[in-house]
Each structure stands twice: as structure tokens, then as C-alpha cells.
Amino acid sequence: MVPTEVTGRGIGGRRSRVSVPDLVAAARDGEARAVARLISLVEDESPLLREVMAALASYTGHAQIVGITGSPGVGKSTSTNALVTAMRLTGKRVGVLAVDPSSPFSGGALLGDRVRMQDHALDPEVYIRSMASRGHLGGLAWSTPQALRVLDAAGCDVVLVETVGVGQSEVDIAALADTTLVLVAPGMGDGIQAAKAGILEIGDVYVVNKADRDGADQVRRDLRNMIALAERTEAGWRPPIVQTVAHTGQGVDEVVRRVDEHRAWMESSGELRRRRVRRARDEIEAIAVTSLRRRWGDVHERTELDALAEQVAAGDGDPYSAADTLLATYAE
Amino acid sequence: MVPTEVTGRGIGGRRSRVSVPDLVAAARDGEARAVARLISLVEDESPLLREVMAALASYTGHAQIVGITGSPGVGKSTSTNALVTAMRLTGKRVGVLAVDPSSPFSGGALLGDRVRMQDHALDPEVYIRSMASRGHLGGLAWSTPQALRVLDAAGCDVVLVETVGVGQSEVDIAALADTTLVLVAPGMGDGIQAAKAGILEIGDVYVVNKADRDGADQVRRDLRNMIALAERTEAGWRPPIVQTVAHTGQGVDEVVRRVDEHRAWMESSGELRRRRVRRARDEIEAIAVTSLRRRWGDVHERTELDALAEQVAAGDGDPYSAADTLLATYAE
Numbered sequence: 123m124v125p126t127e128v129t130g131r132g133i134g135g136r137r138s139r140v141s142v143p144d145l146v147a148a149a150r151d152g153e154a155r156a157v158a159r160l161i162s163l164v165e166d167e168s169p170l171l172r173e174v175m176a177a178l179a180s181y182t183g184h185a186q187i188v189g190i191t192g193s194p195g196v197g198k199s200t201s202t203n204a205l206v207t208a209m210r211l212t213g214k215r216v217g218v219l220a221v222d223p224s225s226p227f228s229g230g231a232l233l234g235d236r237v238r239m240q241d242h243a244l245d246p247e248v249y250i251r252s253m254a255s256r257g258h259l260g261g262l263a264w265s266t267p268q269a270l271r272v273l274d275a276a277g278c279d280v281v282l283v284e285t286v287g288v289g290q291s292e293v294d295i296a297a298l299a300d301t302t303l304v305l306v307a308p309g310m311g312d313g314i315q316a317a318k319a320g321i322l323e324i325g326d327v328y329v330v331n332k333a334d335r336d337g338a339d340q341v342r343r344d345l346r347n348m349i350a351l352a353e354r355t356e357a358g359w360r361p362p363i364v365q366t367v368a369h370t371g372q373g374v375d376e377v378v379r380r381v382d383e384h385r386a387w388m389e390s391s392g393e394l395r396r397r398r399v400r401r402a403r404d405e406i407e408a409i410a411v412t413s414l415r416r417r418w419g420d421v422h423e424r425t426e427l428d429a430l431a432e433q434v435a436a437g438d439g440d441p442y443s444a445a446d447t448l449l450a451t452y453a454e
Numbered sequence: 455m456v457p458t459e460v461t462g463r464g465i466g467g468r469r470s471r472v473s474v475p476d477l478v479a480a481a482r483d484g485e486a487r488a489v490a491r492l493i494s495l496v497e498d499e500s501p502l503l504r505e506v507m508a509a510l511a512s513y514t515g516h517a518q519i520v521g522i523t524g525s526p527g528v529g530k531s532t533s534t535n536a537l538v539t540a541m542r543l544t545g546k547r548v549g550v551l552a553v554d555p556s557s558p559f560s561g562g563a564l565l566g567d568r569v570r571m572q573d574h575a576l577d578p579e580v581y582i583r584s585m586a587s588r589g590h591l592g593g594l595a596w597s598t599p600q601a602l603r604v605l606d607a608a609g610c611d612v613v614l615v616e617t618v619g620v621g622q623s624e625v626d627i628a629a630l631a632d633t634t635l636v637l638v639a640p641g642m643g644d645g646i647q648a649a650k651a652g653i654l655e656i657g658d659v660y661v662v663n664k665a666d667r668d669g670a671d672q673v674r675r676d677l678r679n680m681i682a683l684a685e686r687t688e689a690g691w692r693p694p695i696v697q698t699v700a701h702t703g704q705g706v707d708e709v710v711r712r713v714d715e716h717r718a719w720m721e722s723s724g725e726l727r728r729r730r731v732r733r734a735r736d737e738i739e740a741i742a743v744t745s746l747r748r749r750w751g752d753v754h755e756r757t758e759l760d761a762l763a764e765q766v767a768a769g770d771g772d773p774y775s776a777a778d779t780l781l782a783t784y785a786e
Contacts, residue, residue: 172774179772267773395767402773403763407750409777411743418739431735435727440511441599441734442504445742 142170146177149276157249160272164265165253171268181275183398185217186385189299190284191321196307197331201368202282206242208371208378209280216242217249217278221266221285221295249273262294263408267401270298296324297404300394301384303377305329306345308337322352325361327380333365333373359387418448426451474502478509481608489581492604496597497585503600513607515730517549518717521631522616523653528639529663533700533709534616538574540703540710541612548574549581549610553598553617553627581605594626595740599733602630628656629736632726633716635709637661638677640669654684657693659712665697665705691719750780758783 140148140159148156163170190205192198202218209216242248253269266283273281285295296302304325309332328349330342342363349361362380366373388394418427430444472480472491480488495502522537524530534550541548574580585601598615605613617627628634636657641664660681662674674695681693694712698705720726750759762776 175772175774179766180769183767183769398767399760399763402766402776403759405773406759406762406766406776406780407747409773410750410780411746413777413781414743414746415739418742427735427738428731430738431731434511434734434738435515435730437512437515440504440507441737441741442507444734444738445745448738448742449745 142173143177146174146275149272150181152246152277154246154249157272157276158251161251161253161269164268164272175268175271178271178275182271183274185270185274185278186280186381187270187274187298187300188280188282188381189295189302190282190305191295191302191324192305192307192331193310195310196305197368198284198305201303201305201329201331201366201374202284203241204366204368204371204374205282205377206248208374210242210245210247212378214279215247215277217273217276217281218242218251219266219269219273219281219283220250220252221254221262221269221283249276249278263297263404264412266295266298267405267408298401300388300397301326301381303327303329303381305331306341307332308335308341322348325349326359326384327377328361328363329373329377330363330365331368334367338365358391359384359393474505475509478506478607481604482513484578484609486578486581489604489608490583493583493585493601496600496604507600507603510603510607514603515606517602517606517610518612518713519602519606519630519632520612520614520713521627521634522614522637523627523634523656524637524639524661524663525642527642528637529700530616530637533635533637533661533663533698533706534614535573536698536700536703536706537614537709538580540706542574542577542579544710546611547579547609549605549608549613550574550583551598551601551605551613551615552582552584553586553594553601553615581608581610595629595736596744598627598630599737599740630733632720632729633658633713635659635661635713637663638673639664640667640673654680657681658691658716659709660693660695661705661709662695662697663700666699670697690723691716691725 140156145156145159149160160174163174188205190198190202202220206216206218242250251269251273253265270281270283283295283299302324304321304327306328307330328345330338330345332338342365345363349363362383364373364376364380366377368374385394388397418425427448430439430447433439434441434444472488477488477491481492492506495506520537522530522534534552538548538550574582583601583605585597602613602615615627615631634656636653636659638660639662660677662670662677664670674697677695681695694715696705696708696712698709700706717726720729750757759780762771762779765771766773766776
């Protein structure tokens with residue numbers, strides 16, 4: 123099992139042809155190339171996904187999904203790298219999924235961030251994968267859960283999900299995770315940015331990275347006060363704040379402990395099940411909506427939607443009436 | 455007509471009750487309060503919107519929609535302010551819509567940015583409005599076009615649409631605009647960020663703001679080279695790069711000229727009509743999808759979707775089969 127960012131696409135490409143059941147079996151056996159090719163099917167919006175997801179369903183539900191969010195420059199990649207190191211010491215199999223919701227391109231654009239992950243490039247118990255989600259009809263909500271299913275069914279104990287790029291989508295990542303880590307750092311005006319991005323509602327564990335810099339204690343105090351004021355929906359979990367220096371590893375073990383504590387609380391409180399049902403709900407909905415959009419957007423013929431759009435653009439009708447007509451067409 | 459950020463919500467609140475036809479007529483007459491209340495209906499996802507949009511449809515299509523994007527710190531608010539000043543000198547009625555796609559909160563969180571717009575607070579020919587889109591079932595794609603319809607029907611010649619907050623959604627804003635301005639500034643690592651955010655594909659006019667700072671010429675050269683390399687879909691328009699110092703107004707007139715040139719090119723080339731049909735298509739689709747999601751997500755009863763989500767979360771089924779079941783239920 124060689125962890126790598128596989129560039130070969132699909133299962134009918136220049137590489138050897140493999141059936142879906144064989145590919146799923148290989149992924150279940152821990153073959154990194156099979157895992158990578160399954161995730162490529164997600165990235166390519168392959169029609170084979172239907173068969174893949176049916177084959178994977180009964181093997182899912184084991185992995186702990188940890189979302190990692192934070193503004194550019196807080197040290198997300200370095201922190202992810204350090205978390206992988208710490209989690210590997212406890213014997214866990216770790217997946218890393220870096221999602222770029224702002225870019226239609228995969229691979230290359232993310233390479234700069236991924237280079238820092240090369241500490242783990244030769245560890246057979248670590249999967250590292252970048253994925254673009256912009257091109258998807260359903261975006262992040264459609265593609266990421268399916269990639270997570272692949273990593274989960276392939277036996278990962280933990281999957282770290284991180285967004286990269288300018289469009290951060292913190293809240294979207296939080297909706298996909300069992301536990302959400304929110305990273306901040308001193309000297310970045312994060313106090314104000316935190317309020318804007320709504321991160322005070324989504325963090326299960328807060329990490330003040332670059333804690334060796336001036337202002338780290340102030341950031342911690344500000345965060346503590348702001349979290350106390352924020353309206354949180356779950357009773358019984360007070361999000362801890364951990365200070366780290368990710369590039370030296372300082373504080374990272376404590377982050378891992380806090381993540382494990384959160385997981386234990388999630389299980390005992392029933393919150394884990396609630397979050398996972400909500401996640402399945404979002405996932406089903408995204409697939410259903412994407413399926414409708416495909417039908418509406420069939421590029422091979424001029425669709426009903428095209429005709430309606432021309433009328434609305436000309437002022438000969440409003441978008442609500444047009445939407446009614448569109449849905450009535452579907453119901454026939 | 456007093457331009458303001460109106461806080462009164464809905465048309466049945468503590469303020470006087472007004473019928474939709476009266477409200478639409480008042481907005482058409484240029485009453486800023488009526489315009490503000492119509493946009494509040496969008497923000498509140500009011501069921502009255504169906505009636506509002508039907509009443510507005512025949513008055514839309516006049517306004518030029520100008521999207522303004524750029525990373526935090528490039529001077530978007532200051533540039534918007536300067537553009538409003540320049541456009542007012544040519545006698546245009548100007549609307550400004552500031553959308554925060556990352557925040558579920560409206561009003562307060564945006565106030566810091568809006569304060570800089572107070573130059574125009576007493577000008578009766580300028581509408582300024584902030585809007586949160588996070589709470590919407592369909593997000594930016596659902597709410598922003600409807601707010602733009604209101605401003606368009608109310609007689610704005612130009613509407614400047616700007617995203618604020620951490621989640622930038624550059625590409626989403628570009629999809630809504632006739633002309634997209636992309637702002638960059640020296641010393642922000644924008645070269646790399648530009649590539650990540652895909653802004654090289656979306657800008658119709660590029661603005662290097664803070665042109666009095668070191669590095670502005672280099673940013674201009676980098677942009678020039680990167681734009682030359684980027685694959686653009688439209689033939690016939692080479693995006694110009696303008697240098698500005700927004701807080702002194704330097705270069706802003708040239709931006710306005712370039713925006714007008716782009717508009718003229720859009721009309722003569724047929725691209726304007728193409729973009730507007732595509733926009734109407736997205737708008738109809740977003741309304742149709744939101745309507746389905748409301749049905750699926752009816753909070754008053756345990757829906758079919760909830761039952762399916764519980765099965766999928768338990769591993770007793772895959773999300774594709776569940777989506778099929780959901781859509782079959784709808785078709786009955």
C-alpha cells in the first residue's frame with residue numbers, strides 16, 4: 123500500500139481495467155491505489171458511483187471524521203501534518219482529505235500545501251488525498267461525503283478533512299465532521315474574522331496555533347470570552363481551547379486528547395448519531411438535487427429549463443412561475 | 455427617498471401593513487423604504503416573494519449588474535465607495551448590495567464595512583443594502599438574484615454587488631454579474647491566491663488597488679502574464695488592468711470607463727443576452743431546488759427523507775438508492 127496522490131483517472135483509462143467489485147475489494151484490503159481510484163470516480167462524477175456506494179455502504183460508520191478549519195495562514199497544513207504524526211503514534215490508520223471548494227482544478231493547485239505532508243508519504247497507514255469540488259454540480263456537499271465514505275470503508279480510523287484555498291467553507295466542513303477543529307493564530311485579526319465567519323458556532327475544539335508568538339494569550343482570552351457568549355446548540359460540551367506550536371509539535375498531543383474526549387462525549391450523549399443522521403440527510407438530498415440538475419441541464423438537447431430561462435431573461439415571466447413549470451414537467 | 459439600512463422586517467410587522475401591489479408600486483416610484491422592505495422579504499425567505507417577483511418581472515432587465523470581488527484587505531469597500539461617487543457624477547442611480555455568504559447574521563456583522571459607505575448615506579439616488587445569505591436554503595444563488603431583481607425594478611441604472619466576510623464566493627458573484635471587477639493589491643500574495651481562487655477566469659476588468667504602494671507595477675505585470683495564459687471562454691474581450699488608489703479616487707474614472715466599455719462589448723457581441731439567460735437558468739433552478747428542499751425538510755412531520763437518512767447512517771442502504779426513493783416519492 124503506497125500512499126500517493128494518484129493521477130490516473132477512472133477505471134477504464136490507460137491503466138488496467140478493473141471492475142467495481144474488484145476495486146471495492148482491493149480498497150477494503152487497504153490498497154491505496156484502489157482507494158485513490160475510487161476517489162477519482164467521485165471527482166469525475168462517474169456514473170459508476172451508484173454501484174460503488176452500494177458496495178461500500180455496509181462497511182461505513184467506523185471512521186472518526188475530524189474537520190480542520192481556519193483562515194489562510196493560521197497553519198492548517200502544518201497542524202494537519204502534526205496531528206497525523208501524533209495519531210500514528212497511537213497506531214491509528216489515518217486518512218487526510220484536502221478539499222478545495224474554490225478551485226475547479228485538482229492536483230496541481232494544491233501541491234504547495236501538500237508538500238508539507240511529505241513526512242507521511244511513505245507511511246502505508248496514511249492516505250493523503252487532495253480533491254477539487256468546484257466542478258461538481260452539487261459542490262462540496264455532494265463530493266466530500268462520498269470521498270469520506272471511501273476512506274471510511276477502506277479502514278481509516280480517523281479522517282482529517284481540511285479545506286484549502288481562499289473560499290473557506292468552514293461551516294460546510296463542520297456539517298460533514300464528527301468533530302470540528304477551529305484554528306486561529308495571533309496577529310491575524312482573527313477576533314473579528316471569527317465573528318464574521320460564524321466559527322464560534324461550529325468549533326468543538328479550538329486551537330490557538332503559533333502560541334510562541336506575541337498575542338497568543340490574548341487570542342485565547344478573546345476566544346474564551348466569545349465562546350462563552352456564543353449560542354451553542356449542544357448542551358454538555360464546552361469547547362476547550364488548546365495552544366499549539368504545530369511546527370515543533372508542542373501542544374499537539376493535547377489536541378488529540380481533546381478530540382478523543384469529544385468523540386467519547388459524542389457517543390455517550392447520542393450527539394454522534396444525531397450528527398450522522400443529519401449528515402446522511404444532507405448527503406441524500408445533495409445526490410437527489412444533483413440528479414435533478416443533471417436532468418434539467420442535459421447538454422445534448424435544448425431543455426425545458428433553457429426555454430424558461432429565455433422567457434425570464436426577456437422579462438416574459440418570473441422565476442417562481444418558471445420553477446413551478448419546471449417541477450410540473452418533472453412530475454409528469 | 456432616504457437611503458438607509460432598514461431594520462424593519464416583513465410587511466406585517468410593527469410598521470404599517472402594506473399590500474404587495476402597494477409595496478411594489480412604491481418601490482417602482484423610488485421609495486427607498488419600500489425597496490428595503492422588499493429585500494427584507496428575500497432575506498426572510500417570505501412566501502410573499504412569489505407574488506413580488508411576478509409583479510416585478512416586466513420591469514427588470516435595465517440595470518447593469520457589476521460584481522466586485524477580491525481578497526479581504528484589497529480595499530473592496532473603499533473601491534465600491536469611490537465607484538459610487540464616480541458613477542453618481544454621471545447621473546446614474548446606483549444600488550449597492552453587500553452580501554455576506556459566510557454569516558448567518560445580517561446587519562450588525564457588516565456594519566464595520568458599511569460605515570465607509572456613509573459618504574452616500576444622504577444621496578437619494580443611492581441605495582445601500584447589506585444582506586446575509588447563509589441562512590437561505592439555497593444560499594447566495596437563491597437570495598442574491600432576487601434582491602438584484604428588486605433593485606433593478608426600482609430603477610437602478612447600476613447595481614454593485616460585493617461579497618464581504620471570509621467566505622468569498624468570487625465565482626458565485628461572477629455568475630450573477632454582467633461585468634465582474636476583480637481587485638488585487640500589492641503585498642498580499644495575490645499572485646498565488648489568484649490562481650487558487652480561479653479569479654483569472656472570472657474578471658472582466660482587473661483593478662490593482664493601492665497602486666501608490668511598492669510592488670503595484672509588479673502585481674500588474676504578473677496579472678498581465680497570468681491573464682494571457684488563462685483560458686478564457688469569451689472571444690473578443692481582453693480584460694484590462696487598471697491601477698487605482700481608491701481612497702483618493704485616483705484611477706477610479708478609468709475603472710468606470712472600462713466597465714462601460716465592457717457593457718458596450720457585451721451588448722454588441724450578444725454575450726449580455728447569453729449571460730442573462732444563463733443567470734435566469736441558475737435562478738429558476740435555485741428556486742425549484744429550494745422548493746423541493748422545503749418539501750423534503752418539512753419540520754412539522756417526520757419526513758420520508760428523515761427515515762431514509764436513519765437507514766443510511768446505520769449502514770442499511772446507500773445514499774444513491776435513498777435519493778432514488780426520495781425522488782420516486784416526489785413523482786407520485
